Amino acid sequence: MNASKKITARIGMVDYINTAPIHETWKQSVVREEWEIVEAAPTRLNRKLANGELDLGFISSFEYGAHPEKYKILSGLSISANGPVGSVFLFSHVPLDQLDRAPVLLTSQSETSVGLVKLIFEEFNGVTPSYTFGDVTGEVGDEFKAILAIGDDALRLVAESTYLYQFDLGDIWKRETGLPFVFAVCAVREEFCFEHQEVLDEIHREFIRCRDEGKTALKEVCEITASRIPMPVSSCYEYLQGIEYDLGDLKQKALTTYFEFLIRRGDIVKNCLPLKIYSNLF
Numbered sequence: 001m002n003a004s005k006k007i008t009a010r011i012g013m014v015d016y017i018n019t020a021p022i023h024e025t026w027k028q029s030v031v032r033e034e035w036e037i038v039e040a041a042p043t044r045l046n047r048k049l050a051n052g053e054l055d056l057g058f059i060s061s062f063e064y065g066a067h068p069e070k071y072k073i074l075s076g077l078s079i080s081a082n083g084p085v086g087s088v089f090l091f092s093h094v095p096l097d098q099l100d101r102a103p104v105l106l107t108s109q110s111e112t113s114v115g116l117v118k119l120i121f122e123e124f125n126g127v128t129p130s131y132t133f134g135d136v137t138g139e140v141g142d143e144f145k146a147i148l149a150i151g152d153d154a155l156r157l158v159a160e161s162t163y164l165y166q167f168d169l170g171d172i173w174k175r176e177t178g179l180p181f182v183f184a185v186c187a188v189r190e191e192f193c194f195e196h197q198e199v200l201d202e203i204h205r206e207f208i209r210c211r212d213e214g215k216t217a218l219k220e221v222c223e224i225t226a227s228r229i230p231m232p233v234s235s236c237y238e239y240l241q242g243i244e245y246d247l248g249d250l251k252q253k254a255l256t257t258y259f260e261f262l263i264r265r266g267d268i269v270k271n272c273l274p275l276k277i278y279s280n281l282f
């Protein structure tokens with residue numbers, strides 16, 4: 001028996017349907033008891049990976065930019081979109097340029113989209129709202145002029161929202177920069193990378209396989225997951241067709257551009273560039 005098979009790995013998976021193509025394929029085809037998948041919202045995964053409760057997994061790209069010394073990014077994996085993403089929205093009662101000093105509620109589940117919405121407000125539109133973090137589901141106080149929601153919450157709000165304006169952040173970023181946007185990366189803690197390289201390589205290969213097979217079987221994946229929102233299978237299909245999981249050159253350029261903006265603002269540290277990409281696939 002291969003000794004590496006006994007090594008436990010704790011792996012973070014965003015518990016939104018945007019990871020379903022990878023996650024559903026994984027559940028159906030990877031039978032390894034020693035590899036534990038932990039499902040949670042991005043900010044919880046960010047915290048768990050940062051403090052060592054996880055070894056690797058999907059985290060907000062912002063988290064990598066804030067603590068690059070802790071991680072490497074696994075090649076070929078991301079949660080990204082080239083234009084409208086369909087699940088990261090600023091819902092607003094007024095146009096963007098009327099939100100200066102206005103109270104805006106930001107989901108506490110996000111780091112990347114929070115960083116992005118601040119760029120959109122402050123750098124691209126010259127307005128600085130007053131931000132509050134919290135839960136964007138259920139009763140949202142009347143005092144908020146706009147809310148930022150991501151993931152499954154955003155998908156539900158799109159259907160029932162009473163806000164006049166719905167700004168898709170992937171769409172705005174693309175129009176401003178001409179680039180796709182990388183919301184999440186799959187990061188591994190440096191010491192896991194160093195100590196358990198063989199296991200890491202095996203997991204990495206499985207993730208890449210699940211990425212490819214999940215995209216090929218997208219219809220079936222939607223049939224399994226659409227009821228979680230709930231949303232029609234056809235809308236789920238349309239949504240997930242727009243979510244991309246690669247980290248090719250253009251995505252790396254996009255991530256670098258996002259980080260450059262954030263570094264200039266002092267939101268993240270400058271040694272997050274150049275990106276540390278881990279690849280030992282073949």
Ligand SMILES: C=C(O[C@@H]1C=C(C(=O)O)C=C[C@H]1O)C(=O)O
Pocket residue numbers: 014016018042059060061079085087088109110111112113114150151152154183184
């Ligand atoms: C596209 C999305 O990307 C998510 C956005 C994240 C963030 O803003 O920190 C983190 C992980 C991604 O799953 C989404 O949630 O809809």
